[in-house]
Amino acid sequence: MTRWGMVIDAARCVGCQACTVACKTENQSPLDAWYAPVIEWESGEFPDATLNYLPVLCNHCEDAPCVTACPSGALTRRDDGIVMADEDVCIGSRACMTACPYGALHFFEDRGTVAVEGAPAEAVPSVPERYAHQRHVRGAVSKCTYCAHKIDFGLENGLEVGVHPLATPACVVTCPAECRIFGDLDDPDSNVSQYLAEHSGGEVLRPDAKTLPSTQYVGLP
């Protein structure tokens, strides 16, 4: 079996937010929904203070609480481990948002506004905003899919997933610091498995939630 997963070497992240924006333009997410942000927090006291960065996204959990919580069946886990949201089926209960320990689900509240704060309502919506309305369903939940459409495109066209830019999640392709690797966690010879082995295994966020995430980390701050 294939179980797609992502390894993020957090020690490499420079906090540039390229992944955040690449995800947004690839998935045309509603402007205030960020499927793959880099979160940051301060630690220490001056002069020994610093700013820490951590890229986050859907963990595509093996035991996904969002799938369990979903009353409509809109959230499902594919055989390859990717958790998908069917926006046409979603009834907007937002139970998944409560259940997810990672804040990885986003409700598309169409407020009819345009992108720029303070811009007049008559302004032409930005390109991603316009396409967000075509691609996403208002009043429904959407989420990171590991760019499943790119993975499927790659598999259909014989492109190597995790390597070819058209068959790899957008956040992985863009990263200037190369801190993300994408591949098959079930294949011990895959890039992700090898990287985890080289770094004595990965860590997950919120291990207490016991959701068995497919998004794993090394070098956590």
Next chain:
Amino acid sequence: METVLGARSGTAYGDGWVRSACTICMNRCGILAHVNDDGVVDKILGDPDNPHNGGRTCAKGDAGFEGLTDSDRITTPLRRTNPTKGVGVDPGWVPISWDEALDEIAGHLRDTIADDPEKILYTSFDIFHLRGALAASWVTGLGMPGYSTWSAAIFCGNNVHGIAYMNQNAFEGTPDPTYSRYILNFGAQFGSVVHYDTMHATHELSVRRSDVKLVSIDPVCSSAAAVADEWVPIRPGTDAALILGMVDQLLNELGIYDREFLKNFTNAAYLVGPDGRYVRDRHSGKPVVWDEHNGAQPFDAGTGNAALRGTYAVDGVEARPGLQVLADHVRAYTPEYVESVTTVPASTVRRLAREFGEAACIGHTIEIDGVELPYRPATAIWYRGLSAHKHSMLNGLSIILLPTLVGAIDVPGGLLGEPWGLLGKVKDRTYTSTASDDGLISQGFIGGGRVGGLYPPRPTSAPRTTEMWELLPCAPYGTVFSLLNSEQPELFGSPPFPSMLLTYQSNMMKTSGPPDIVERFIQRIPFVASIARRFEETTMMADIVLPDLHYLERLTPFAYQHLSSGDGLHSVYGAKPVVASTIQGPIPGEPYVDAMQIYLELLRRAGRLSHFNEAFNNIAKMREPYRLDPDTSYSYFEICDRWLRNTLGDGKGLDWHLSDGLWTDDKTVQEKYPRPFFEARAQVYFEFMLKAKDDLERTVQELGIPWETDDYQPLPDWKPGPAYERSAPYDLFVTNMKVPNHALSHTHKNSILNTLSNRHNDLKSVWINPRTAAARGITHGDLVEIETTQGRRQTATARVTQLVHPEVLATQGCGGGWTKGSGGAEVNFNALLNIDVEHIDFVSGALDSAIAADVRPVSGGRR
């Protein structure tokens, strides 16, 4: 031609993907842009085949297509009907024809050229680099001596470029991404997507992270300091004291310096007399060195074993090698003194010097392509952080000592010269340099189209423009003096004021001095034309506006000519129209693809086309059969085709550019690491400054104008800037830093990036240390007002954070514009600057950007 514009092919990535170049920032990555079935660009990827960015993009590049369909795009030439100009004034635009607009601008060009071509002020930041020989020929064709990069010429490379040419024969120096292992980021953000060659550097440093120690010396824990191994907070404007303290440690305490390098590749051994001048050979006039066996010898006649230290009697005069003079000079910079100036603990000064010196691995070598080279993996980098200060040039002359003293100049691991591809001359970089009579690197620097630089200093004369270029013998730019002359016209005897302003991709109102000062400057110029895509702050001051294109609509064959030092490939590539613009351009029936079409049409209408053609033949080194006939009017497309074939080979004309457009080539080891392969020397003792000072003082005395010459000294010092001696309540420094998700000011109109900023790095905020905030009764989230000693004010939200020096108020980015969608609520740092003699460096033309300020809560104000 029509068929290839907006062509949805040109790459191996299938339908809809077009190879082009991102020109949002100076890094200019290779990209693939995707055009969807509706003909709309909806995705940008890094071009995987491009060695410069290796398939990677940053947040700005990812969001770059935003703005193609802006509602405030300018789509037709416009004329102002309201004669009153100013911030907030409605210009009363009315559409006019291209003919009318072009004739009017050409008429002004003709009249001004007949009067004095130097009275044309042409400002553009990036046209020179994007369009190389074309831009230079446009300027030359008009008979102008140069043009202004404007804001960049005030804040950017004032103490960078001349110094890089002096010691590296390059435009700037950057750490070796492949081999550097110890990097001092002095107020710079190398390695965090905020610097040139940034994608390559960020990638290499990230994948080698455990092998590299990054140290950020910065008043603020910037994005680079956040990813550094160590953040060393420092009081603004005091870096030179720390650097000279490190030099003292290296020379006088640790004895760590590259003796072989200094003897053979610098002037460190040149003997200096009590007057600070070189001791010269009586017969040849050459500087002498002290040879152990033969005594005083011309520098190039010795046995390569010249003394670097000691005192010697030469012809009855007491002389010391330049390095000894430097070592004696820096003894004043004890760690304890440095601590008192910088707030950096004395123990840290000692430790940084030792770490840097030991990391330089003096004496070690490495084999590259079968050639054994010195291995010096320690270096330092700086830009605006050290440059935008009152004593800017002294800061620059201080920091270049660090890599030079340890021999980390253009060798593996060291500071590598980035020459860029100048003027379209591919494979024509001189990786060597001609030497002056004194044996020193003496390649000229081309700043704003004018040849100049630091060494050798230019002869001085009466100023011919408000830029005072003729009184700046060692500066790359004099732009800031235009604003000073506008504010105080009598100060320097009213040098000739511009008669017309033509501005392109240069938002002067937003990106240079305070808006009211720039506003008055532009108001005084009788005619203003602006080529712009949107109604930016400067465009709103224009008499005539011409529509510009989005970068994804442009044809710019030489957007990138990366002929760098260091590992990797040479690469040349350009931008092409990913989508065809729907805007009618200046030439009926011809697709509008670049502002150069406007320039060619203006040249034709102003009767200067033959001058342009001849200039282009010279500057682009055109050969037959590609040379332009002076009396023929060529289309932009034909010029591009000829230029491409002339430069890259006959098979690589415009068709090749449109269907492929990426040229790469291997580098020789000399091209990667040129320093060991040529003789001209770098400098550690700057004797030429004394000569420049003498000449300058003579000239200003003859002119009878006040001029500061104190900073023309042969060895640098730290000197306090105007904000150093602060008194309550203005006892803080307000400063500014770059953020990785914005470039210059223009990205502040990008809705994706603005929304990201609102969430991620709130540009409406000012960073205040908790200690400072508490003392002023400010809590996190308060609305506060920053006020400078000159009464300039900005409102901001307090971000109370440990990430900033207690004496500093840190602002971010270049937002706070007042036209539609330009982040109006963001802090406009430039509005706090002072344009006066106290804040201007009379050597480099830099403007001090550490401003004395107070901050206080706005009563009842919270955002």
